[in-house]
Amino acid sequence: MGSIRQRLTLLVLLGVVAVWAYSLVSSYRQAIHEAEEWDKTRIEQIASALLVLDTPDLPTFAAIVLGSAGDDDGDNDASPRMLYEVSGSDGRILSASQDLASVGLPAFHATASSQIRRFENPKWHAYVVADGARGRTVRIFEQRSHRSDLSAEVARRVARPLAFALPVLTVLIWLAIGCSLIPLRTLSEAIGARSPESLDAIATRGVPDEVRPLVAALNILLQRLRGSLERERAFTSDAAHELRTPLAAIKIQAQVALTASDSDRQRRAMQRVVEAVDRSTHLADQLLALARLDETAPMLSERVDLARLAQTCVGDHQANADRKRMSLTSWIDGAVAVDAPLTLVRVLLDNLVDNAIKYGREQGRVEIAMWCEGGKICIEVRDDGPGVTNEHLSRLHDRFFRGGDHVEKGSGLGLSIVARIVAKLGGSFSYTAGLDGRGLGVRVALPMAAHCGID
Amino acid sequence: MRVLLVEDDQLIGSGVEDGLIEAGMTVDWARDGRHAQLALETTPYDLVVLDLGLPRLSGTELLNWIRKRRDHTPVLVMTARDTVADRVSGLSAGADDYLGKPFDLTELIARCRALARRSQGRSTDTIEYGDLSVDPALLTVTRGTERIGLTSRECALLVELLASQGRPLSRARLQDSLYGWNEEIESNAIEVHVSNLRKKLGAGLIRTIRGVGYVVEKAS
Numbered sequence: 001m002g003s004i005r006q007r008l009t010l011l012v013l014l015g016v017v018a019v020w021a022y023s024l025v026s027s028y029r030q031a032i033h034e035a036e037e038w039d040k041t042r043i044e045q046i047a048s049a050l051l052v053l054d055t056p057d058l059p060t061f062a063a064i065v066l067g068s069a070g071d072d073d074g075d076n077d078a079s080p081r082m083l084y085e086v087s088g089s090d091g092r093i094l095s096a097s098q099d100l101a102s103v104g105l106p107a108f109h110a111t112a113s114s115q116i117r118r119f120e121n122p123k124w125h126a127y128v129v130a131d132g133a134r135g136r137t138v139r140i141f142e143q144r145s146h147r148s149d150l151s152a153e154v155a156r157r158v159a160r161p162l163a164f165a166l167p168v169l170t171v172l173i174w175l176a177i178g179c180s181l182i183p184l185r186t187l188s189e190a191i192g193a194r195s196p197e198s199l200d201a202i203a204t205r206g207v208p209d210e211v212r213p214l215v216a217a218l219n220i221l222l223q224r225l226r227g228s229l230e231r232e233r234a235f236t237s238d239a240a241h242e243l244r245t246p247l248a249a250i251k252i253q254a255q256v257a258l259t260a261s262d263s264d265r266q267r268r269a270m271q272r273v274v275e276a277v278d279r280s281t282h283l284a285d286q287l288l289a290l291a292r293l294d295e296t297a298p299m300l301s302e303r304v305d306l307a308r309l310a311q312t313c314v315g316d317h318q319a320n321a322d323r324k325r326m327s328l329t330s331w332i333d334g335a336v337a338v339d340a341p342l343t344l345v346r347v348l349l350d351n352l353v354d355n356a357i358k359y360g361r362e363q364g365r366v367e368i369a370m371w372c373e374g375g376k377i378c379i380e381v382r383d384d385g386p387g388v389t390n391e392h393l394s395r396l397h398d399r400f401f402r403g404g405d406h407v408e409k410g411s412g413l414g415l416s417i418v419a420r421i422v423a424k425l426g427g428s429f430s431y432t433a434g435l436d437g438r439g440l441g442v443r444v445a446l447p448m449a450a451h452c453g454i455d
Numbered sequence: 456m457r458v459l460l461v462e463d464d465q466l467i468g469s470g471v472e473d474g475l476i477e478a479g480m481t482v483d484w485a486r487d488g489r490h491a492q493l494a495l496e497t498t499p500y501d502l503v504v505l506d507l508g509l510p511r512l513s514g515t516e517l518l519n520w521i522r523k524r525r526d527h528t529p530v531l532v533m534t535a536r537d538t539v540a541d542r543v544s545g546l547s548a549g550a551d552d553y554l555g556k557p558f559d560l561t562e563l564i565a566r567c568r569a570l571a572r573r574s575q576g577r578s579t580d581t582i583e584y585g586d587l588s589v590d591p592a593l594l595t596v597t598r599g600t601e602r603i604g605l606t607s608r609e610c611a612l613l614v615e616l617l618a619s620q621g622r623p624l625s626r627a628r629l630q631d632s633l634y635g636w637n638e639e640i641e642s643n644a645i646e647v648h649v650s651n652l653r654k655k656l657g658a659g660l661i662r663t664i665r666g667v668g669y670v671v672e673k674a675s
Contacts, residue, residue: 241535241536244535244556244557245464245467245535245556246466247556247557248467248535248556248557248558249464249466249467249470249557250557251557251558251559251560252466252467252470252471252474252557252558252560253466253469253470255470255474255559255560255561256470256473256474256477256560259474259477259560260473260477261477265473265477268469268473269470269473272466272469272470275466276466279466
């Protein structure tokens with residue numbers, strides 16, 4: 001059931017009805033019991049009176065106490081409610097109700113004791129008492145339907161208030177619950193009326209305690225949303241700014257090529273146009289890689305042999321390393337494999353090596369190392385370049401941040417891409433010392449592939 | 456006109472350098488703020504073209520440093536961050552003009568000329584001297600209806616001399632304003648340019664003062 005109001009009303013009503021029904025049953029039982037006790041006492045009194053009264057007086061007394069006895073509730077049905085019979089010691093009937101013969105009751109025999117005895121019959125209760133001294137036996141018959149009439153009456157009286165109270169109670173409960181739910185409605189109206197741009201926290205004033213955790217949770221969500229939206233905006237603006245720089249270079253160089261008087265300068269300018277286009281292509285590729293990482297679509301994992309990947313990577317970057325007369329080596333210890341999307345691991349390694357070559361020194365070294373350690377695969381790429389100051393280290397994987405002093409122009413996205421991939425692969429990322437006590441090392445630890453080392 | 460270009464981006468820097476040289480200016484290119492400081496301390500410049508996002512010493516810091524030295528060299532700022540707030544903060548920090556990347560090379564050159572002109576107290580780009588009218592943008596001198604073409608160096612030399620009429624300029628000073636840091640200079644380069652100018656514009660225009668240098672007399 002969707003509505004709290006309906007459910008609460010129903011539950012409360014069910015509870016009320018259950019309690020009421022229980023009290024009805026127990027009151028009914030109590031009332032019946034009391035009535036029976038009273039009835040029994042009365043019949044005993046009548047019986048003892050019938051035992052001692054003179055024979056001529058018996059019909060008159062019986063007519064008074066029995067005839068009118070059932071009529072106190074006003075209903076006047078024809079069939080007798082109570083019948084009596086007084087017999088002598090010889091079994092002769094001294095007096096009896098007129099209808100007794102027509103009803104045709106079985107004989108209930110008295111015992112010798114003066115105790116009153118009860119007999120049950122499908123239609124009648126029979127009370128029998130004998131008085132040995134007087135030689136009289138009194139039998140009183142009470143119709144069973146008299147009893148059930150009585151019970152029905154008791155039940156009706158007990159139940160009647162509920163019949164009136166239940167609808168009233170339903171309405172009252174409905175209104176009370178509706179009243180209590182007003183703050184909730186006010187809150188949802190307030191949230192509904194917000195503009196889609198508004199990510200401000202929802203006010204908790206006047207919010208009931210029960211709803212407060214919900215509002216608090218919503219506010220935390222809004223805050224997170226605001227944060228990520230701000231980051232997104234900053235990223236877009238940074239990305240646009242970054243794209244402008246190579247565009248500016250292209251435009252300037254193209255204009256130089258158009259206006260230059262000597263062909264050498266013209267040629268040089270055209271080469272630089274191509275270089276600038278390459279640079280913006282690289283930036284666009286990196287941005288695209290980052291955007292893909294932001295997508296939530298799952299990528300297929302496969303067994304990636306890092307040793308082979310390292311070889312490929314060294315081959316791919318050899319030309320760049322040669323240009324700076326750097327040595328690019330890989331050092332692999334044991335079987336290193338991870339279960340991950342191949343493209344991601346590839347982009348990860350490419351970025352690390354690309355950075356190391358870019359920010360390493362001329363004629364320096366770049367080393368790729370891989371090994372297993374404590375259930376993790378460690379990948380470390382180190383250079384012996386000028387390194388990074390502690391101040392810059394914390395900002396290193398911010399998007400578009402480039403370290404201070406260098407001529408190389410990267411997109412400034414490399415390490416933020418690495419950080420994202422590492423997070424996506426459930427690994428960890430840290431900076432370590434470079435080679436020979438200088439430069440920078442980046443260590444990535446990824447979860448080891450299952451059964452690593454067996455195959 | 457000697458310009459200090461301060462730009463860390465290799466591709467943009469080389470383009471601007473080539474463009475300004477092509478327009479007849481002498482360009483020194485500093486790759487970072489510290490180099491720029493050094494250059495400004497040792498060489499007089501007519502104009503500084505400054506990129507704000509520099510390594511080591513940011514463009515804004517450099518600008519503040521220039522103005523603190525009471526150096527009134529015009530500064531043209533070029534940056535990729537060109538929101539109104541950026542422009543305002545740049546101009547109030549002492550920039551004379553602002554250009555957002557990517558910009559048009561011809562616009563940059565025109566603005567450079569305008570700034571240099573304004574700092575020399577002129578309001579038009581052409582310089583009038585007697586019956587001569589010199590247009591540095593077109594590298595031409597007009598005398599009546601006759602148009603005489605000059606090379607960029609000749610034009611720069613002429614403009615330099617015209618800018619300080621009546622005041623002799625040494626050969627070293629003229630060399631400084633005509634040639635950048637990395638340019639090979641023949642020892643008699645200035646003499647060659649002066650003699651070319653005399654051939655084109657008449658012998659009486661530039662006077663040699665022995666042991667001092669060259670002068671163009673004040674226009675009557």
